Amino acid sequence: MIHTNGVATVSAPEDLRTEVRAPVGVALSKVYRVRAEIDTMLDELRPGDRVPAERELAGRFGVARETVRHALRDLAVEGRIRRQGRGTVLARPKVVRPLAPESAGEEAAGVVRRLLSWEDGIADAEVARDLDLPPRTPIMTLERLLFADGDPIALERIDLSLDRFGWLRAAFDPLGSLATTIGDSGVEYAGATERIETVLAAPREAGLLRCRPAVPLFRVVRRGIDTQGRPIERVAALYRGDRVAFEVRTGGRGR
Amino acid sequence: MIHTNGVATVSAPEDLRTEVRAPVGVALSKVYRVRAEIDTMLDELRPGDRVPAERELAGRFGVARETVRHALRDLAVEGRIRRQGRGTVLARPKVVRPLAPESAGEEAAGVVRRLLSWEDGIADAEVARDLDLPPRTPIMTLERLLFADGDPIALERIDLSLDRFGWLRAAFDPLGSLATTIGDSGVEYAGATERIETVLAAPREAGLLRCRPAVPLFRVVRRGIDTQGRPIERVAALYRGDRVAFEVRTGGRGR
Incomplete structure (x- = not known):
């Protein structure tokens, strides 16, 4: 020294x-x-x-x-x-989003969702593993764009078991909270695991998010788990790194 | 539809x-x-x-x-x-790091720290605000490099009040856990706030992290809070986006 x-x-x-x-x-x-x-x-x-x-x-x-x-x-x-x-x-200050993204207060922060597509399909290996389903199980996939102040800030893709959640087609307002609709049906959320990575935008993603393909994105993959430890949904979301920051609070008295 | x-x-x-x-x-x-x-x-x-x-x-x-x-x-x-x-x-799979970074199990994952510098200085406006100190208060700043499998994966800068934590110079093994050393002194951690952004590496950072300046980095700023709600330390860490992913678990029964 x-x-x-x-x-x-x-x-x-x-x-x-x-x-x-x-x-x-x-x-x-x-x-x-x-x-x-x-x-x-x-x-x-x-x-x-x-x-x-x-x-x-x-x-x-x-x-x-x-x-x-x-x-x-x-x-x-x-x-x-x-x-x-x-x-x-x-630029305006970044939109600060709490982890987990589906948490309370998000709508209060002025985040608006728009449905892009809602399709039936077959789980690929990664989705099947994350949802604890056998490979090639039928699933539903929803794509939504999230807006803040009129700007698209995120693209989210939600995969759900068709067998377990096919009823959502009739019951779910796609502009609302998926977790709330599922919770109201009696499925109890016990927690979630989220994985955060950096990726570069593919052309379609850059087009939807109105950003240049060179902008780094956060890729956040979230798995919601019920009280039996069974995965409920898999949400893979891409957030614009130039417009979004995440905040995590741990412990009881953080401010 | x-x-x-x-x-x-x-x-x-x-x-x-x-x-x-x-x-x-x-x-x-x-x-x-x-x-x-x-x-x-x-x-x-x-x-x-x-x-x-x-x-x-x-x-x-x-x-x-x-x-x-x-x-x-x-x-x-x-x-x-x-x-x-x-x-x-x-490439090898990404190193997965829990949030908060200073948590248990990190050393078990094979992350090794190396001290780069330990200097006295004066808090700039951002550091003073995050540490709840008057502007231009004397502080200590530590810089450490984090390695996984021999590769540098992160550069962290730790700011502490000199008045409150000057004793660390004699007591702290810079390769060990800062939170543990501070906790052993009787300061009780009550929680932390972490903010995560994407940034591009500056030349010095890219040199230290042995990555190209175009690689996106995670910038994670963490403030540890004591039981009186006072900030303990401010850790600003840069993680290589090509080598690190973060994982967050919420709720009691996530797996």
Whole structure:
């Protein structure tokens, strides 16, 4: 441990110091420096305020327009800014969603669902495993788009056993809460398992979510479990990483 | 609702059908089709098995090598395959991490920590807010790298009040559990709030995590709270999206 002017530093092991100096292109470092400078500049703006033009930023930071363009693209992927018309504006703060997504208060946050499709089919290997069903069991699949402030933020695909939940076709308002409708039928939810990954949007998904295919998405796969430990439904949802953050609270007194 | 051969379909609203046909480049659709075909082909392989060469895949799918290269790049970003020497192999399954990260069982999963730095400093506005401290309060900042199977999977930065936790310098083994050391001192954890976002790696982070700057990362900011509701520590961790998935269990009987 080295003490210098009251600063205690434990140095990185030798092989890690080498990593810090790993070959990263000069151009990329410049993009990152410019991105950090623009990021600081954005602190002065409010959502919807116009971001200065590429040409102006290039002049201000003394770099090529191409460098500014890369920096702005990264800031857009992260959801800090967004294109609007021919210009760029400061984005709204991310929509914060609780885990589990089907929890109370979600509708209060202004999330609206729209049904895309509702089809019968056959469980593939992954869906069969997650639902504890024999391979090739008949299932129902619902697809819904979730909107916040009029923007699509998520695409969810819900798989259910047709044998067990075929009655939902008559009973379920697809704009409502699936968990509530199933719960009202006497099936008791005991918990859920959720798995969160990052993926890149496929073209159809990017089209539905109105984002560029390069935007990273959260993929959240949730399995609801009843009191006998039997899976109820499998929900595989894709959330736009530039518009959504998740929040988890553990323990009794977190605030 | 349209019934065709026993398939019930609810059509998308008109404006959404337009979205499905949103202008997405033909080349991109071809990349996605090839990616899906390679993905299916990969099901036959085991982790570490060699993926056929670009030239061979281009011939098999009847597309340009450039198309195959794009598809392989996307599969690498998603963590399905990885470069090894001059070739490409099937990647290992993702490391699955529970939320909260500091929970029991983590070390059992083979996660090893390495200290990068331990410095005194001054809380910036964000850290001060998260720790409920006045702006510019003295803090300690620890940086650690987390490894699984010898690969760096996360970079975590821990901020603590210097006044309250300065004693950790003498007492804490930085390879051990911070929560355990703090808990042993009589501070009682009551819960935590975690916020999860997607970001792109900055050059230094990409160097430390040995990933390309284009790989999406999870950014997880966790605030541990004591029984009086006071924040204990703020941990801002970056996890490689190509190597890590998170799992959350809610309710008592999830499995």
